[in-house]
Amino acid sequence: MDPRSEVLLRQAELFQGPLLIAGAPADGLLGQLPAAHAWTWHAGDQALLESRFSGRSHYGVEVPAVDFEAAVLFLPKSRELAAYLLNALASRLAGRMLYLVGEKRGGIEGAAKQLQALGKPRKLDSARHCQLWQVSVDNAPLAKPLESLAERFELALEDGPLQVISLPGVFSHGRLDKGSALLLEHLDGLPVGHVLDFGCGAGVLGATVKRRYPQSRVTLLDVDAFAVAASRLTLAANGLEGDVISGDGIDAAPTGLALILSNPPFHTGVHTDYQASENLLKKCSQHLQRGGEMRIVANSFLRYQPLIEGALGNCEIRAEAQGFRIYRATRG
Structure with missing residues (x-):
């Protein structure tokens, strides 16, 4: 299993409600979180996730049209993409929780600073060379159209x-x-x-x-x-x-x-x-x-x-x- 997923599951009690996992890896994470949906922009991961968890994985560049009470973003390599995804998710989560998980070598500590515009972020866990951050979206932004970026x-x-x-x-x-x-x-x-x-x-x-x-x-x-x-x-x-x-x-x-x-x-x-x-x-x-x-x-x-x-x-x-x-x- 992806080490970022392992870190997430160390806090599994936080993720039992309707959850959107953005950038979800093609592992068994959805099997451990039965109320979760995945959002991926990688066609290979989508095919694998759909084969294992039919109807619970969504492919594309826009936030999928599913109900969720919280969201987790698996930090992507691109800073510009991370900014777009955080904005897109936070715009749908006023007063609710947004989580960010990523590898230390992937820049998770720097990326977590972007959460400060949304509320007061805090680090929940650090393990497997990864970190998990949480923020209550007190300052929900307006969604930016992708083409504007x-x-x-x-x-x-x-x-x-x-x-x-x-x-x-x-x-x-x-x-x-x-x-x-x-x-x-x-x-x-x-x-x-x-x-x-x-x-x-x-x-x-x-x-x-x-x-x-x-x-x-x-x-x-x-x-x-x-x-x-x-x-x-x-x-x-x-x-x-x-x-x-x-x-x-x-x-x-x-x-x-x-x-x-x-x-x-x-x-x-x-x-x-x-x-x-x-x-x-x-x-x-x-x-x-x-x-x-x-x-x-x-x-x-x-x-x-x-x-x-x-x-x-x-x-x-x-x-x-x-x-x-x-x-x-x-x-x-």
Whole structure:
């Protein structure tokens, strides 16, 4: 069980009434708190929770429409996302209890200071390298619409400026990361057809390809509900059409693809996780059509070339700069 859940269950008597657990991990916590509902923005966690606790887990970027008398927020990695979630929950909890739990290495002590605007927070427990905080929401805020927290920026590309709209919690929020910037410089000669932007984030790659290759069908896929929402906003801001879907990894992707394009993720919360990226590399051939291409950017220290060669039988390094490499491979 997640250590944060273990800390919560040390105070289980506080959580017997209708409870919303925001950012709930995909463990057995709901089984120990029968009156609780989970809210998650991670498609993989949602699938696992729904399979075990049907009807008690909700996926999306807005507070779910369920009744709750108290809420617990599992602290996310992003400070901006934490601020949005605390506001969204506190706006529904006037005069009631809001709890915050997180790992010390994840910044729980600093995050707990945000509770001071709501009331008088107090630390309830410290164990398993985690802390649990509580505040009575005496100063309930007005809910801030998610789009009001969007970061908008413009990319100067060869074929004109591209508008990007990013939301709290989305990878590289409010800026273009170095890896994607390098890949944007090497989108020449792409095959036309059905294109997948895997781990789409705010939709920069997918939007760029759709504008540059308008005859291609573009699907954008991400495990994170905030990234899915941001990608839809980015496409709309540029007058572009694309299919934006949520799912946990390459298994959720369409087949018969002409191109897989990606700056694949390798972080989950405060911990490093390569599983989604490695699954992409190992299973890409199942989703590419014959002659289809995969073009990705990755940190130079990651040993991706052997994985790509193992899956597709070939791999070339198209470019290398600032600690990143672009790999290209085709399915025979």
